Amino acid sequence: MKSPEELTDLFRATGRKVTPQRRRIFELLQGDGTHPSAEEIYRRLSAEMATVSLKTVYQTLGELASMGVILSVDVGTRSMRFDPNVETDHQHLLCARCEAVRDVVLSVEVAPGEVIDGYLVMRTDVVVKGLCPSCQAELGEAAARWTASGSARSAAS
Amino acid sequence: MKSPEELTDLFRATGRKVTPQRRRIFELLQGDGTHPSAEEIYRRLSAEMATVSLKTVYQTLGELASMGVILSVDVGTRSMRFDPNVETDHQHLLCARCEAVRDVVLSVEVAPGEVIDGYLVMRTDVVVKGLCPSCQAELGEAAARWTASGSARSAAS
DNA sequence: CAGTATAGTTACATTGATTGTTGATTACAC
DNA sequence: GTGTAATCAACAATCAATGTAACTATACTG
Numbered sequence: 098m099k100s101p102e103e104l105t106d107l108f109r110a111t112g113r114k115v116t117p118q119r120r121r122i123f124e125l126l127q128g129d130g131t132h133p134s135a136e137e138i139y140r141r142l143s144a145e146m147a148t149v150s151l152k153t154v155y156q157t158l159g160e161l162a163s164m165g166v167i168l169s170v171d172v173g174t175r176s177m178r179f180d181p182n183v184e185t186d187h188q189h190l191l192c193a194r195c196e197a198v199r200d201v202v203l204s205v206e207v208a209p210g211e212v213i214d215g216y217l218v219m220r221t222d223v224v225v226k227g228l229c230p231s232c233q234a235e236l237g238e239a240a241a242r243w244t245a246s247g248s249a250r251s252a253a254s
Numbered sequence: 255m256k257s258p259e260e261l262t263d264l265f266r267a268t269g270r271k272v273t274p275q276r277r278r279i280f281e282l283l284q285g286d287g288t289h290p291s292a293e294e295i296y297r298r299l300s301a302e303m304a305t306v307s308l309k310t311v312y313q314t315l316g317e318l319a320s321m322g323v324i325l326s327v328d329v330g331t332r333s334m335r336f337d338p339n340v341e342t343d344h345q346h347l348l349c350a351r352c353e354a355v356r357d358v359v360l361s362v363e364v365a366p367g368e369v370i371d372g373y374l375v376m377r378t379d380v381v382v383k384g385l386c387p388s389c390q391a392e393l394g395e396a397a398a399r400w401t402a403s404g405s406a407r408s409a410a411s
Numbered sequence: 412c413a414g415t416a417t418a419g420t421t422a423c424a425t426t427g428a429t430t431g432t433t434g435a436t437t438a439c440a441c
Numbered sequence: 442g443t444g445t446a447a448t449c450a451a452c453a454a455t456c457a458a459t460g461t462a463a464c465t466a467t468a469c470t471g
Binding site: 412413414415416417418419420421422423424425426427428429430431432433434435436437438439440441 | 442443444445446447448449450451452453454455456457458459460461462463464465466467468469470471
Binding site for chain 2: 213233
């Protein structure tokens, strides 16, 4: 992701204003590989700026996403997750238990521009659902059974 | 998907009751390849049974899904889509414009049971986003531009 | 460096999909 | 047929996300 300074310039250059709340959101996202939700960013920001509104967070994240500076990722958890990694093409790993999300590079067999079953392909999104290392550790040998059973309801595709 | 008769037996065998509304939902799902949402099923059902409630539809679809008779599919549209095809392993094609969903068989490079980046894999879901044939036709040569621009907001992964 | 247009902020209301609650109704095993 | 547990319909509630409107602050301008 671009640095907070670069984002500040980019925002001003595109007629946007940079407020303390926005600058802080830029900083919080920098190098964050945990794919936080808007609520999570809001939680962190609220700790320092008691009066920020959730709306401000959604708005800033939305602008960053529409500018292509971050990615808004839908992995089937109820809420959108935000990913500062736009440099490398990648897919996502989702923990079925704790909902941790991690980037993973996979080769995708369907490329944009191709036509498959009559559909003109734009993009292909892959979500690999499994158990993260710490959830495996917490579950112990129950992990194999948990994965076999498909975990929670809603097969999510 | 199992036939309405088989489902009736299966429901009774598992202590569930089969009401006219449920039987009709079984029938509506039979061989439906359009991946209807709960609202869509409700819309169709309401045409014949004016007083059905949306809750009943959600409840019945939820039970069918938890019994493994249908799949509840999350392709990033706001609402869940339901898929009677549980026989063959497949992935999904989503039209970015009209939100039509179609099954597609793709080879997936990550198999359940494997460990990737420390994650114990349970399942891999692929959503190929593009333009369906009729939307391409409606857009004409604008189709290429539309797909290039990524269409609507929210890159959905 | 002050003035001001305009974007951003907050608090609050609203939407849309889905789920919870409850009292009335009904399927179905006996 | 009848009893009783499951299901139903109507309504309220939830959760993520967005819309509204009055107020505030940023960043050009002179």
